[in-house]
Amino acid sequence: MTATATPLPGTGTETAPQAGPQAGPEATPQTAPQTGPQAAPQTAPQTAPHAAPQTAPQTGPETASGRRRAPLVLRNRAFGAVWLGQILTQAAVRMFQVGVSWWIVAYAVHDARGLASGLFMAACTLPAVALAPVVAGAVARFAHRSVLRTSAALAGAASGALALWAYGGGPPLATVYAAGLALATCQAFFDPCLTTSVPELVDDADIETATGFELSTQSLAGLGGALLGALTVDRAGVAGLAAGCAAAYLGAALLVAGARFRTAAADTGTAAADTGTTGADTGTAAADAGADAPDPSPRPRTLRGILGELPYVRRILVCFTAANLFTTAVFVVIPLYTRSVLAGGGTTVALLEASLGTGALVGAFTGARVPGRPTVAGAWCLGLMALALALPGLFAQRPVAAGCLAVAGWCAGAVSVRFVALFQRLVPPADKPGFFAVMQAVLGASLPVASLAFGFAGDFLSPQTLCLVQGAGLVPAACALALLKSPSAEPAGGER
DSSP, X not given: OHHHXXXXXXXXXSSHHHHHHHHHHHHHHHHHHHHTTSOHHHHHHHIIIIIHHHHHHIIIIIIIIIIXXXXXXXXXXXXXXXXXXXXXXXXXXXXXXXXXXXXXXXXXXXXXXXXXXHHHXXXXXXXXXXXXXXXXXXXXXSOHHXXXXXXXXXXXXXXXXXXXXXXXXXXXXXXXXXXXXXXXXXXXHXXXXXXXXXXXXXXXXXXXXXXXXXXXXXXXXXXXXXXXXHHHHHHHHHHHHHHHHHHHHHHHHHHHHHOOOOOHHHHHHHHHHHTTOOHHHHHHHHHHHHHHSOOOSSOOOOHHHHHHTOXXXXXXXXXXXXXXXXXXXXXXXXXXHHHHTSOXXXXXXXXXXXXXXXXXXXXHHHGGGSOSXXXXXXXXXXXXXXXXXXXXXXXXXHHHHHXXXXXXXXXXXXXXXXXXXXXXXXXXXXXXXHHHHHHHHHXXXXXXXXXXXXXXXXXXXXXXXXXXXXXXXXXXXXXXXXXXXXXXXXXXXXXX
């Protein structure tokens, strides 16, 4: 709880100074100086008739509607730019994954479609698991803006090279796999780095809101990738798909390069300027802060040590790792279900993926309003998701499948917001770079396994049976999450 609040008060350069000068300097100087030096008979008529009509209209409509109700991405331009960059990168990688998965099932492979698509999805999820220590070291060692900018630029270069190759002729399947691996590697650096950078972009009071926006990016990316991935392959092939990804990645690199991140030195200077210190005092304060900052004796800890000292968080990650073994298989099941059960094309794939992404988007923005503690709310959401994933196995109709995927997406988005916001508060700031890389690796450890297992099974079992297996597999994970004993520090639903 207090861990995340420690480094953040000095970073309140965008929201706190705006609320302070209006509520503090206007209300307090008018009432305090007049009630103190002047006589009591003057304060009574002035504070009663005048103070209430003047301060209430100014602080109420202006701050409440003008500033507090403004979306965070509009109040904080730096966060808005980085958030838009994340939308572009994740939309690109999702568009590539959906498009190539459909290209494999519908065009490239005629035998063992399930195994081929599962192998591709496994290649796309492997970097987040295998490179977790490297990602944690890079995020902790280098400037976050540099990591974000470089990873987006490299992904743009890789997808651009594939586009040029595909325009010259049909690329071999191995080349497409290699491109997917390269894009997933760049995204493995981008996502945890952005999660770690949230306190450098927003104030402490906006962390949960920023987390909702950040996690909603995955939903927007799923929605955009669903609408564009399979449709682009049907109309422009792999070449058009890769060209669109290259444009999105390069645009994200430009957005991140123009964003301003708050550093420790800048926060120290801002705090000194706000308190009215002189230039010499500011320099002394900065020097003292710099002298005190490198006290990193407890900082260098291994990734295993981070999870070892957070047993409650570790148990939650284990539950969700087991759940991901069945939930993430939906990306392999959707193309197979579309072709074999619904007898549809790229438009049907787009509909199903869009339903999943739209539900996740709504869940990302409404997840903080789900009542109950995170473990209880998460268990109910996993149970509802199990039902939603199993129903298409019983009712093979397009509206049923689309509606169930929308419900499953909402559950995933709501759970992500609640638990990532919880982790932001429980994990010490010094451990956040390593922790979020570990979180991505632990949760992603089941993705290659799920892709290969369900892809291989898809060549022998019907997609309807795979849907039933998904639903049944989520029930034990939901029960295990419900039985976890919550620590006293865990916030209940609705607390901020």
